[in-house]
Structure formats: structure tokens, C-alpha cells
Amino acid sequence: MGALANVTKTAADTLAPIITVNEPSSGKVLPDMRAIGRSREVLYFLTWRDVKVRYKQTAIGAAWAILQPLISMLIFTVIFSHWAALPSQGVPYPIFTYCALVPWTFFSTALTQSSGSLLLNERLVTRVYFPRLIIPLAAVCGTLVDMGLSSIVLVVMMVFYGIAPTIGLIFVPFFVLVASAAAIGLGTLLAALNVRFRDVRYIVPFLVQLWVFVTPVAYSSSLVPEKWRSFYALNPMVGVVEGFRWAFLGVPMSGVDLAISTLSATAMLFVGLVVFRRMEDTFADEI
Amino acid sequence: MSAPAITVEDLGKRYQLGEREQYMALRDLLASAPSRLLGRMKRSEDEPGDVRGHTWALRDINFEVEPGEVLGIIGSNGAGKSTLLKILSQITHPTEGRAVMRGRVGSLLEVGSGFHPELTGAENIRLNGAILGMSRSEVQARFDDIVAFSGLERFLDTPVKRYSTGMYMRLAFAVAAHLEPEILIIDEVLAVGDVEFQEKCIGRMSELSAGHGRTVLFVSHNLEAVKQLCPRSIWLEGGRVRDDGPTDDIVHRYLQQNVAMTNAGAWTDVRNANRMGTGEVQFEGVCFCGSDNAEGAPRSGGRLTVDLVVNAHRPVRISSLAVKVSIPRGPLLIEADPLINSDLPLELDVGQHRMQVEIESLDLTPGSYTIGVSMGRGGSGRAWSVFDAVDDVVRLEVDGGFHSQTRRGDRPVVPSRSTLNHLSVPVRRAQ
Numbered sequence: 010m011g012a013l014a015n016v017t018k019t020a021a022d023t024l025a026p027i028i029t030v031n032e033p034s035s036g037k038v039l040p041d042m043r044a045i046g047r048s049r050e051v052l053y054f055l056t057w058r059d060v061k062v063r064y065k066q067t068a069i070g071a072a073w074a075i076l077q078p079l080i081s082m083l084i085f086t087v088i089f090s091h092w093a094a095l096p097s098q099g100v101p102y103p104i105f106t107y108c109a110l111v112p113w114t115f116f117s118t119a120l121t122q123s124s125g126s127l128l129l130n131e132r133l134v135t136r137v138y139f140p141r142l143i144i145p146l147a148a149v150c151g152t153l154v155d156m157g158l159s160s161i162v163l164v165v166m167m168v169f170y171g172i173a174p175t176i177g178l179i180f181v182p183f184f185v186l187v188a189s190a191a192a193i194g195l196g197t198l199l200a201a202l203n204v205r206f207r208d209v210r211y212i213v214p215f216l217v218q219l220w221v222f223v224t225p226v227a228y229s230s231s232l233v234p235e236k237w238r239s240f241y242a243l244n245p246m247v248g249v250v251e252g253f254r255w256a257f258l259g260v261p262m263s264g265v266d267l268a269i270s271t272l273s274a275t276a277m278l279f280v281g282l283v284v285f286r287r288m289e290d291t292f293a294d295e296i
Numbered sequence: 297m298s299a300p301a302i303t304v305e306d307l308g309k310r311y312q313l314g315e316r317e318q319y320m321a322l323r324d325l326l327a328s329a330p331s332r333l334l335g336r337m338k339r340s341e342d343e344p345g346d347v348r349g350h351t352w353a354l355r356d357i358n359f360e361v362e363p364g365e366v367l368g369i370i371g372s373n374g375a376g377k378s379t380l381l382k383i384l385s386q387i388t389h390p391t392e393g394r395a396v397m398r399g400r401v402g403s404l405l406e407v408g409s410g411f412h413p414e415l416t417g418a419e420n421i422r423l424n425g426a427i428l429g430m431s432r433s434e435v436q437a438r439f440d441d442i443v444a445f446s447g448l449e450r451f452l453d454t455p456v457k458r459y460s461t462g463m464y465m466r467l468a469f470a471v472a473a474h475l476e477p478e479i480l481i482i483d484e485v486l487a488v489g490d491v492e493f494q495e496k497c498i499g500r501m502s503e504l505s506a507g508h509g510r511t512v513l514f515v516s517h518n519l520e521a522v523k524q525l526c527p528r529s530i531w532l533e534g535g536r537v538r539d540d541g542p543t544d545d546i547v548h549r550y551l552q553q554n555v556a557m558t559n560a561g562a563w564t565d566v567r568n569a570n571r572m573g574t575g576e577v578q579f580e581g582v583c584f585c586g587s588d589n590a591e592g593a594p595r596s597g598g599r600l601t602v603d604l605v606v607n608a609h610r611p612v613r614i615s616s617l618a619v620k621v622s623i624p625r626g627p628l629l630i631e632a633d634p635l636i637n638s639d640l641p642l643e644l645d646v647g648q649h650r651m652q653v654e655i656e657s658l659d660l661t662p663g664s665y666t667i668g669v670s671m672g673r674g675g676s677g678r679a680w681s682v683f684d685a686v687d688d689v690v691r692l693e694v695d696g697g698f699h700s701q702t703r704r705g706d707r708p709v710v711p712s713r714s715t716l717n718h719l720s721v722p723v724r725r726a727q
Contacts, residue, residue, distance in 0.1 A: 029397040031386050054426040058412055065414045136406040137427055138386040293388040294311065 040142045040286045048139045052147055059122075059151035074155035075162050078110035085110075089227045098229050098260045104166045108257050109226040109250040111163055115156040116188050116246055117217045122148035123196025124213050127204055131296050141289045142282075145200045149192050156185070163257065177256035184252035187274045191245035194277030201288040204296050225250050230266070242266040245274035299398055300360040301479055301511040302384065306393035307357040309379050309535075313349035353379040354535045357393070363478070366505045366512040368526030368543055370519065370550055375532040377515045381405060381483050384513065399478025399511070402429050406483075408468030413457035417448055417467055420456055424471045438474045445500075446470035466493060473500045479511045480504065494521070501525055517570045519547050551688060563603075566669075566689050573684040577612045577644060579669055581605040582690050596662050596694050600655040604669060608644040612683065615641040616672040619653045621665050621692065629660060641673070658694065665692045 045052070064070040082103055089095045090102035097105035123145035127134060130144050167174065203209035221227075224246040233241050241247055242263075248270025255262035354376045361367050369377050382388045384395055385403035410427040411420050421442055425435035435442075443449055446466045456464055482501070498521055505512045505525075516522050522529060522543060529543040531550050539546050563583045571578070583603040586594035594600045602619045614635060621630040632655045635642060668687040674680035 027398075027400050029386060029401060031383055031389060031395045031397075033390055033392060033394075050426045050432055053432075054423050055410075058410075058415065058423055061419070062412055062414045130410075132406070133410055133427065135382075135387065137409045138401075138403065139427065139429070290389045293382065 034290060037286060039282050040140060040289070044140045045142055045146075048143055051139045052143045052150065055143060055147035056150040056154075059147060060154045063151070071155075071158060074158040078107060078114045078159050079162060081110050081114075082107045085227045095228050095232075098231065098254075100172070100254075100258045100260060101170050104163075104170050104172065104258065105229075105254070105260075106227055107163060107166060108254050109224075111156060111159050112184065112188050112249050112253050113221065113224060113226045113246060114159060115152055115185075116192050116249070117220070118155065119149040119152040119189070119192035120196050120199070121213055121217060122152060123192065124199035124203055124209060126196075127200045127292065127296065128210075134296050135293050141292055142197065142285060145197045145285075146193065149189060149196060152192075153185070153189070167257065172258055174257060175255070175259045177252075177259075180252065181256050184249045184256070187245055187252075187271050188249045190278040191249075191274040194274065194279070194281035196281070197285040198277075198281035201285045201292075204288065204292050220244070220246070223247075229260075230263075238263070238266065239269055242269035243273045245270045245277065248274075298363055301363040301365070301398055302359075302361040302513070303396040303398075304357050304359050304384075304393070305395075307354055307380075307383065307390050307395055308352060308392040309354040309376075309383060309388070310350050310352050310391040313351055352535050354383070354390075357535075357537055359530060359537065359540060361511055361513065363399070363511055364505065364509040365528065366502075366514065366526045368522035368529035368546075369513065369515045369532060370517075370522060370529055370546065371532035371538075376535040377532055378405070378483060379535075380532065381481055381513065381515060385481050397479055400429070401479045401481065402475045402477030403481035404428070404472045404475070404483065405481070407465055407472060411456060411464070411468060414455055416453050416455055417446075417459070418452040420467065421471055424468065425475075428472060428475050429477065430475060442470045442474050445473060445496075462493075469493070469497055473497065473504075476504070476508065476510065479513070481513045483515045484517065494518075498524060518572060519551070519570055520572070523547055563605075564690050566686050569686045569689050571684055571686045573670075573672075573682040576610055576683050577606055577608040577614070577671060578684045579604060579671070579686055580607050580648070582667065582669060582686075584667060584690060584692060594658055594692065594694055596658065596660055598658055600658045602653045602655070602667065602669070604651045604653065605648060606644070606651065606671065606684075607648050608646050611646055612644050613641045613673055614644060614671050614683070615674060616670070616680075617642070617651070617653065618670045619655065620668040620670070620687075621658075621660065622668065622688070623665060629665070630655065630658075660694050662694050665694060666690065667692050 064073060067073060069076070085106045086103045089106070090097065095102075126145045126148040127141070133144065134141065199209050199213060223241070223244050225233075230238075230241070230247060230251055242265070248267040251260075251262040251266055254260040357376075357380065369380065371377050379388070381403065382405070383390050384397065385401060385405065387403075387405070408420075408424065410424055412423065415423065421439065422432075422435055425438075425442075426432070430438075443452065446469075448463060448467055448470075451459065451463065456467065459467070480501075501512060501514070502525055504510045512525070514522065514525055526543050528541065529546040530537055531539040531546050539549060563581045566579050566582055569579075581604070584594065585601055585603075586598050600621075604617075616633055617635045618631055618633040620628055620632075622628040632653055634653055666688040667690040668685070669689070670682060670685035672680055672682040672685075
């Protein structure tokens with residue numbers, strides 16, 4: 010340990026403020042958030058690259074971000090409102106489902122993109138160093154931009170249906186935060202697992218496909234039997250979707266659901282970051 | 297006296313052999329208990345069952361680099377050079393020991409990291425700058441310099457997928473060359489690009505170290521570049537430091553070790569040899585023999601036949617094909633170039649070709665020599681460009697000869713009379 014003391018002492022003598030020590034394991038439980046803060050420019054540029062590249066050489070460009078939830082809305086309206094006659098809590102069904110599709114599309118896309126992000130950026134992982142967490146984070150941030158675009162359509166629809174926004178709108182950033190926490194948590198977890206277990210890329214599409222059924226996107230959460238509600242709300246997107254409908258459309262929501270969903274999203278974020286931290290040291294060797 | 301910029305202590309890196317840990321199937325995961333899974337995630341090396349198949353890519357590495365020092369790292373393929381740089385750049389972590397870097401580290405293990413083909417040149421400059429660790433204002437401040445260095449002003453708004461390989465490399469290196477961290481780590485980036493651009497890059501690197509006091513670690517197979525840039529070098533072999541000292545000495549010993557004796561009539565594979573050149577066409581194999589008998593060593597004053605296999609990656613015109621015989625690490629004695637004085641350049645289609653250069657009279661005293669080969673294009677008003685040059689690849693033993701009129705030592709190089717036989721049409725052709 011004499012060497013260690015020596016290093017610390019001599020390091021203090023240099024003017025260079027940044028000292029990097031590369032050792033077998035840093036022993037930290039969570040990723041180094043300050044390092045991520047220092048690398049925010051990389052986060053910004055990777056996000057910018059993702060957004061810019063996603064719709065390059067497509068005929069209609071960023072309109073895809075709007076078209077996806079819009080087409081889902083049309084299909085849901087025909088099937089679930091016209092044929093299955095599902096109730097929509099007193100709001101016109103198209104806007105009822107679109108209001109849920111905005112955060113849902115964000116969540117499902119963010120999850121898909123972030124879980125594949127490390128493999129997609131393999132060259133960066135093996136050739137350059139910056140905090141690895143930046144890569145799945147950038148994928149989620151890029152999807153936020155898409156959500157911004159699809160929200161514009163929501164506003165247009167509100168004008169069309171003559172629905173006045175509620176004061177609850179100020180909570181929308183919070184709901185977005187909950188959805189982001191869940192997407193980042195699960196996305197980083199799957200991204201890290203994906204480096205070692207390529208099974209993940211088959212699981213994710215299936216997972217997303219099933220997940221939409223346990224989220225009140227096409228239907229109202231009021232249809233869920235009371236005794237199942239708390240369990241149901243463990244899905245963070247339940248609270249987020251209910252919150253969106255409450256804030257934009259004035260549909261009543263359950264505070265308990267939101268609390269459970271928020272806790273669940275926080276837990277996902279925590280687990281995702283811990284697993285990511287544990288596995289990130291070997292990414293470059295294993296990818 | 298300030299602290300060293302880099303301190304490496306007892307550094308070791310162990311890799312798992314085989315594919316067991318990679319691409320693990322889900323059923324393995326399901327078969328093992330969750331606790332086992334967590335243990336595996338933590339550190340796979342710690343599991344007793346995994347000890348069998350591993351290899352140490354690096355072991356017991358110790359060295360220090362002073363601020364402002366330029367250190368070369370040489371060694372054959374698989375010696376651990378890239379692993380060392382990856383640890384110093386924090387891309388991977390050591391299994392034991394530690395590396396301490398005092399100052400901002402910028403590493404360049406690949407030119408154009410993060411370049412995206414769909415983005416334009418200007419966009420990629422900003423993106424790559426950020427990825428390499430420059431702040432937005434730094435990139436902005438140096439943007440014009442970067443563009444000027446690359447010489448691609450007209451193509452800034454073109455997506456880089458429409459760039460030629462050369463343009464791509466120019467742009468990528470231009471960004472990297474304007475990275476100004478306290479510690480710069482560079483791996484083998486000069487292997488690409490033409491000679492002129494390589495010179496420019498080397499110039500820029502010595503400017504960074506000399507003018508700006510940056511600490512530079514430079515890995516290259518191009519020993520000339522290492523000699524030119526780095527006063528001190530480390531020679532890695534089998535994951536350990538074999539030697540550490542002044543570059544001239546280290547390179548000398550390294551070459552001595554690596555040019556093994558070659559038998560007449562035996563092919564030497566030079567595909568992985570240290571080389572210079574643009575690489576449109578490259579030497580793949582070299583074989584020599586005395587013409588008297590195929591296996592016998594060439595004799596002093598006798599004929600020397602050098603057989604060459606070259607591979608053209610695109611159709612090329614060669615106006616120089618030289619066989620050079622020198623004293624090991626000493627002066628060049630014979631240069632036989634059957635093409636250079638003829639007005640008929642050799643047109644090579646894509647594919648492998650076999651050629652033979654015959655030196656009519658090997659005017660050398662008996663002893664050991666080395667053979668180098670090079671191909672190029674140019675002459676008559678055009679700039680020379682070297683496609684491929686491999687020095688000191690083959691060790692030649694010359695036996696006692698027919699007559700005594702031989703050359704040795706420090707006399708000027710005289711072109712030897714030689715003839716070229718283009719023995720075969722391309723073996724394979726591109727589509």
C-alpha cells in the first residue's frame with residue numbers, strides 16, 4: 010500500500026486537475042453520475058445524431074414520429090370503439106387512445122432503442138471511452154424528441170374536439186420523468202444483458218407486444234377489477250397513461266396507482282443502473 | 297519535478313479463452329440459480345470453474361512516462377500493445393495492477409470513431425469532436441483549422457458515405473489531430489492514407505508533443521515513424537515489457553530478433569510484415585534462390601532470382617519494382633529495379649500475380665544480407681507514390697563466389713542489371 014500512498018502524494022503536486030486511475034474494479038454500486046455530467050456534450054451529440062439519422066433518406070422524414078401513433082389510433086378506434094364498443098370515460102375515443110399512445114409510443118420505442126444501443130454502437134464501446142451509460146441514455150433522449158412531435162398532434166386534436174386543458178398539465182413533465190425512469194431502467198438493464206446474452210434482442214419485441222395489453226392504451230383502466238388494481242399499477246406505464254389522460258383530458262385518475270407506478274419506475278431505474286454498473290467494466294471485452 | 301504523466305504499476309489483463317462466456321444462451325441462464333447469475337455478472341474470472349481457459353494478454357507491466365515525453369510502443373502482433381492502450385484509455389479494465397493518468401486523456405485507437413455515414417462532413421466533425429472529448433466551444437474554435445487540415449472544404453455538406461476512403465481518413469484524422477488533451481494515446485492510425493498525408497500527420501504529432509508539451513503514446517508497426525517521433529520506446533513481447541530505452545537501440549534489437557534466417561527456395565509470407573505505402577497493391581510472398589540450383593544458396597558473383605507474389609486490390613500501373621539488398625540494418629548495397637528505366641510500366645489487373653526479378657550478377661562478398669522489396673509509380677514529372685515497401689524481410693546468405701570483384705561496405709549503391717519476368721496472369725479477378 011506504500012505505492013498507493015505515494016501516488017496520492019505525488020498526484021497532489023501536479024497542476025493537472027484530472028487524475029484517472031484504471032483499476033480492476035471501482036467497487037461502486039451506481040454509475041459515476043459526475044462523469045456522466047462531464048460527458049453531457051457526448052450525450053447531446055449522440056442524441057442529436059440518433060434523431061438526425063433516424064429519418065434521413067426517408068421520404069416523409071420526421072412525419073414517421075407522428076404517423077406511428079396516428080395509425081395505431083385509427084386502428085384502435087375502429088376495433089375497440091366501433092366494434093368492441095369499449096367505454097372511454099366520457100371522452101371521444103380517438104383522443105382518449107391517442108393521449109395514451111403518445112407516452113406509450115415513447116416508452117416502447119425508448120425501450121427498444123436503448124436495449125439495442127450498445128450493440129449498435131459497438132465501435133464506440135471498443136474504441137473510445139466515455140461513460141457507457143451515455144449510449145442507452147442518448148437512445149432514450151432521442152425518443153423524447155419524437156414524443157415532442159407526436160404531442161403536437163395531441164394539441165391539434167384537443168382543439169378539434171374542443172377539449173380545454175386542465176391545470177394538471179403542469180404535472181406532465183413529471184409523468185414524462187416517470188416514463189423515462191422506467192424506460193432508462195429497463196433499457197439499460199436489457200442493453201447490458203444484451204452484450205452477453207443475445208437472447209435479449211428476441212425478447213424485447215415480444216415484451217413490448219405483450220406490455221401494451223397490460224397498459225391502458227386501448228382501454229380504460231377503470232375496466233380492471235378493483236382487487237387487481239394495485240398489482241396492475243406496478244406497471245409504471247399505468248400511472249403515466251392515467252396521468253396523461255388526467256392532465257390533458259380531465260379524466261379522473263387514481264393517486265394510489267400513480268404512487269405505485271412511480272415507486273415501481275424508481276425501482277426499475279435503480280435495478281437497471283446497478284446491473285449496468287456491475288456489467289459495464291467488461292463490455293469492451295465481451296461485446 | 298512534477299509527477300509522471302502516466303504511471304503503470306504491475307498491470308495485468310487476463311482474457312477468457314473460447315466463446316464460453318460470450319453469447320451465452322438463455323437456457324444456460326435459466327438452468328443456473330439466480331444467485332449464480334449475479335455471481336457471474338460480478339466477475340466471471342472469480343469463479344473457480346473458469347480458471348482453466350484463460351490467457352494473460354498483459355502481465356507485470358511497469359513503466360512511467362514523464363509529462364511532455366513521447367513514448368513509442370513496438371512489438372509484433374499479439375504482443376499486447378492494443379490491450380495496453382485500451383487500458384490506458386479506460387476502455388477496458390485491468391485484471392490486476394493499476395494505471396494512473398495525470399491529465400486529460402484523449403485516445404485515438406481508430407480514426408473516425410462514431411462517424412456516421414449519413415451525416416455530412418461538417419456534422420461528423422462536431423460529432424467526432426464531442427466523442428473524442430472536445431467541448432462544443434473547442435470544436436467551434438478549431439473548426440476552420442480542422443477543415444483546412446483535411447483539405448475538404450468543398451465536401452463539407454456531403455454525407456461522408458459518398459467520400460472516398462482517403463477523404464474519410466483525412467477528415468477523421470483532421471479532427472483527431474486537433475484534439476489537445478494533456479495525454480494523447482494513438483494506435484496505428486498511420487497505417488492508412490497516402491505517404492504525403494502520413495507525413496502531415498507525423499508532423500502534426502511532433503508539433504503537439506514538442507510545441508505544446510503533450511505527453512504522447514504512439515503504437516505503430518511503422519518503425520520509421522516511431523523512430524522519427526519517439527525518443528524512447530517500449531518493446532512488448534508476449535504481454536510483457538521486453539525492453540525499454542532509447543528508440544534507436546530498441547528498434548535495432550527488435551529488428552535483429554525479427555529478421556530470422558531464411559532458406560533459399562523457401563517462401564516467406566510478408567502479408568503481415570511492417571510496411572509502408574498506399575496499399576493498392578501489396579507483396580504477399582517473397583522467395584529467392586541462386587539460379588544454379590533452386591535450393592542452393594546464391595553465390596557471390598552468381599545469379600540471384602527473387603520470386604514475388606503480389607496482390608493488386610485494384611488495377612494499377614507500376615513503374616518501379618525494386619529488390620534491395622542491404623547489410624542487416626546497414627547501408628543499401630544493391631538496388632535492382634527492372635522497371636524503372638524502361639518506358640513500359642507494368643499494368644496489373646486486380647488479383648494475385650507472380651513475378652520474378654533476376655539479378656544477373658550478385659556482386660557481394662559472402663555473408664549475411666537482407667532483402668527488401670518495393671513497388672511504386674511515378675517518374676517523368678509525376679510525383680512518386682509508393683504502393684508497398686517491405687524492408688528487411690528476408691535474410692540472405694551468400695556463399696563463396698566465382699570471382700573476386702565483389703562489393704561490401706560503404707561504397708555507393710549501383711543499380712544492378714536485372715530483368716523482370718511477369719510470370720502469371722491474375723489468379724483471381726474481381727467481379
